């Protein structure tokens with residue numbers, strides 16, 4: 637089946653005063669894929685995502701999301717996307733059911749909070765205050781909030797930063813499940829193992845430009861075919877595998 641673009645970005649530019657953070661980038665995200673934006677700090681990933689999410693004004697270029705233009709149809713786009721906010725300011729004293737009811741009220745949709753919590757394995761925390769959650773639980777909860785409006789696309793900005801290996805792997809599983817349920821996922825990460833494991837395609841962003849876009853496997857195969865060799869023979873497992881093997885992979889918090 638032909639791949640359908642659900643996001644198209646064409647020659648996008650973002651200028652902050654005399655500094656150009658995004659320098660004419662173009663790419664497509666296909667429906668149903670997990671798409672990664674990778675790159676060093678300051679590369680322009682967050683700026684690009686926030687323009688696509690209609691949270692930031694572009695300088696020039698065209699962006700369409702699910703067929704709608706960010707210039708004239710931002711409201712339609714907002715209804716179709718879910719955005720994970722970094723360090724989201726949830727009311728710390730409310731419990732998870734109360735928070736989900738609050739959010740769904742803001743979206744004007746009806747949801748069953750317990751169904752949402754079940755999706756992110758937080759059923760037993762339903763009555764817990766947000767501030768009492770562990771880092772991994774907070775991340776899962778913030779992913780649940782992106783699903784409230786049953787979005788076509790969710791945007792996750794560094795969703796596993798600061799999590800332990802179990803929590804990271806379980807979060808990858810959750811993100812795959814969300815994709816399997818039909819939602820397109822756009823993710824930024826600094827972790828290359830995460831991108832390799834999770835993303836169908838990745839774009840490398842550097843200095844406001846896309847310097848490569850492909851599937852992780854194709855990138856690696858092409859590099860090897862071009863004669864690249866690692867200096868040291870890579871072992872069949874790494875220390876993280878040892879950790880998981882010794883401590884198990886279930887959620888702990």
Ligand SMILES: Nc1ncnc2c1ncn2[C@@H]1O[C@H](COP(=O)(O)OP(=O)(O)OP(=O)(O)O)[C@@H](O)[C@H]1O
Pocket residue numbers: 652655657675676677678679680681682683684
């Ligand atoms: N509001 C702003 N005003 C001026 N410059 C900004 C503003 N927001 C971002 N920048 C600059 O634009 C560049 C790109 O920032 P951006 O946050 O998009 O990068 P990033 O790739 O998401 O980095 P990180 O991984 O650190 O989040 C940086 O040099 C940053 O300092």
